[in-house]
Amino acid sequence: xxxxxxxxxxxxxxxxxxxxxxxxxxxxxxxxYHVFSSQDYMSRIRGGHxxxxxxxxxxxxxxxxxxxxxLVALDQQSVNVHYKRLADPAIIIHDSDTIKLKKQRRYRxxxxxxxxxxxxxxxxxx
Numbered sequence: 001x002x003x004x005x006x007x008x009x010x011x012x013x014x015x016x017x018x019x020x021x022x023x024x025x026x027x028x029x030x031x032x033y034h035v036f037s038s039q040d041y042m043s044r045i046r047g048g049h050x051x052x053x054x055x056x057x058x059x060x061x062x063x064x065x066x067x068x069x070x071l072v073a074l075d076q077q078s079v080n081v082h083y084k085r086l087a088d089p090a091i092i093i094h095d096s097d098t099i100k101l102k103k104q105r106r107y108r109x110x111x112x113x114x115x116x117x118x119x120x121x122x123x124x125x126x
Contacts, residue, residue, distance in 0.1 A: 005057070006065055
């Protein structure tokens with residue numbers, strides 16, 4: 001079965017999206033996948049909304065696509081902005097403390113408490 005998967009990582013400027021996207025892109029490329037990444041810089045000011053689209057395939061890719069099968073939402077605005085661009089079905093990974101989602105059949109959610117992982121992630125990066 002061919003692989004063609006799209007990921008959107010979205011959040012406020014300063015939340016570490018570039019680090020998350022960079023790690024994911026490197027890991028996928030080193031695993032032998034073809035990866036195309038596109039970063040959107042709507043705001044360079046801390047707190048403004050930004051996102052990165054990543055397309056992963058077992059064949060060469062030259063662009064991203066509009067719909068994503070996976071949304072990594074770091075804040076509520078990310079869900080509000082990118083919800084309509086999700087494929088059907090899709091997965092949303094979000095912080096259950098800060099982001100509230102309505103139960104929908106078109107997507108599944110993976111909830112986690114981001115505060116539990118911040119310290120661990122910081123230690124791993126150092």
